[in-house]
Amino acid sequence: MKKLAKWRLFSLITLMALILSGCGKPYLSTLQPAGEVAKSQFDLMVLSTLIMVGVIIIVTIIFLIVLFRFKRKDESIPKQVEGSHKLEIIWTVIPILLLLVLAVPTVLETFKLADVSAMDKKDEEGNTEALVINVRANLYWWEFEYPNEKIVTSQELVVPTDQKVYFNLKSSDVKHSFWIPAVGGKMDTNTDNINKFWLEFDSKGAEAAGELFYGKCAELCGPSHALMDFKVRALPSDDFDQWVATMQGIEEPVQADTAKAQEGQEIFNNSCIVCHAVTPANTTPEAARQAPNLTNFGDRAYVAGILENNEDNIKKWLTDPETVKPANKMTDTYGDLTPEQIDALAAYLSGLKVQK
Template identity: 50%
Template sequence: MKGWMTRFKAVMALTVMALILSGCGEPFLSTLQPRGEGAAMLLELIILSTVIMLFVFVVVMAIYIYVVIKFRQKEGQEDFIPKQTEGSHALETLWTVIPIILLLILAVPTVQYTFTFADVNNPEVSQEGEELDQIWIDVTGKQYWWHFEYEGLDITTSQEIYIPTDRRVYLSMISDDVIHSFWVPSIQGKMDVNPTGNRNEMWLQADEEGVYWGKCAELCGPSHSLMDFKVIAVSPGEFEEWVEDMQGVTGEEEPETTTAQAGQETFEENCLSCHAVGSSPNKVGPNLTNFADRDKLAGVFDMTEENLFEWIDTKGEEMKPGNLMVDAPYDLNEEEINQVIEYLMTLSPSEVTPESADNGVYIDSDLSDLFPEEEEEDAEESEEDEETDENDEE
């Protein structure tokens, strides 16, 4: 297996160069600039198949050019009748057997990789030989946004997921309406998100910190092209900090300014039936726990107050055609909208934001604090539950 792989390496290097020269898009989006294990493996396969196919193409074109130049009808020889060859067994065998061999070369790694990508049950092992805790995220696709729940961590978020760079993160995906497809080109291939009971599972792994663009890759309605999301890969330590900060949010926190407080009140009256702040199973609309930290508004727009105002005012009707918020019954005046915006902009529970992916800071952690031993976990959870209950009563 590895033997012929290395033999292809030199040729591959050349091809990679050629591809880079031809312009291969942006590192946060392009499959040609992989920033994760999955995309890197897939690029290897893409290059292998390209090389094989280019070989075939060169052979075909060589014969083609020779034939077209050599065997054109010569002037004065219009009556020339060429020999009417029936065929040639030797040649025909040759161009049957060689393609079969070439295809086998491609088929073997194809099958191997197909199985690797489907494997979500083998826990990874760290360099010290310890089993790494698996992070599972429940993904729900909705027209036209994404909902994420971190299993066992009691965190809910939407549009942007944070992942640590030291391990694979596992996704379990389902759709609430039509079929979507979850694709982060620069770190992993795509997988459909189906509405029919069967959850699709896949893994993500980013080698480098960064904000990676995700796309919906299955036509899902008018705003299909605007259903972008982000994968924010941060160092394990930062991830741990982010998780703890997110876990701390209850949604009851009172903002500092009075306008924001008024905004919060308006928000609670008009928005909470669909949106949630803090961990919540409510996924009618996007969870807004760390809204102010978002890289983009609604996945694609710059995070400016003007955009946000337009969104709340028009319910995104023009911005994301066909989005379901247009059915929301609220009716806010300009002042109320501005108050809500001010409140929303306070929803920044963590120091760890998309900028943390680009700041070059690397904090190490094995994340074991997030995954305490089973018994402890249960005990802690029940304590926490009691605490939140008390808070609620207050």
């Protein structure tokens, strides 16, 4: 009875694991590719799956034929076969051919993804002709720098659709991994070297996703690894150019427009400004950028990358960031704020908008 109970428990756990493996959010799925890289990776997954399923079907058929056709019918000893050179050659050559079918397109696509030669082509002013974005991963937030455009932003990556976007990836502290499931990629960000690759954001996929893709850290990096999200706003080229022009036109912080927001701005300038910038210019040395840039905080879809951007969630984050993202750097630096100060600061942060 105990053995039967164990098998029942094992069967139940197996069934639950099978059911839960299908759970997830559609915008984090790699099975709905929205870019050239994602489509290539999806095609490789389909190819490998078809090969594996084909092998399983063929082996199962052979097994059933042997099981029923050559089933022992009497007590006589069958003819002993010590070996067959023909069969040995067949079952050696076929796996090699299957591996080649998998390896050749995989290697070709890997080298294609690693081709970042366009990043070396520069104009007369020394700027790259291609769009290059420097990605810097931190515990537990992301910074995005556009060196040609002289813009720094955080938590929400803005890119144009239907063109290659090149990335320089690095980390400020521990190993992280940059991944946008629907668009492709997944590449480590290290502290001692810069990894480079490119992605393309499909306009149709962006339209289906509401212009907002979801990015994740794909390398276990600490208590809030699962909460180290970022968002990707994929815009048509004209809209992206307009966003760049708007960000470049901001030379002074956005001014508060209400009494409460003005009070919040004063609080911000007396404390938060030590870590957080509210202008997009990349004049601040990288080593001094210790916290997310908040220039367009009010335009972003999420707070801390995971909470819907509204005043209640801003207050929740400011009141106790540790409950939102355990072990985050802000917990030990933001200080104690009264409820009135939090209300004022939330009003100011909500008003940090650059898009009309």
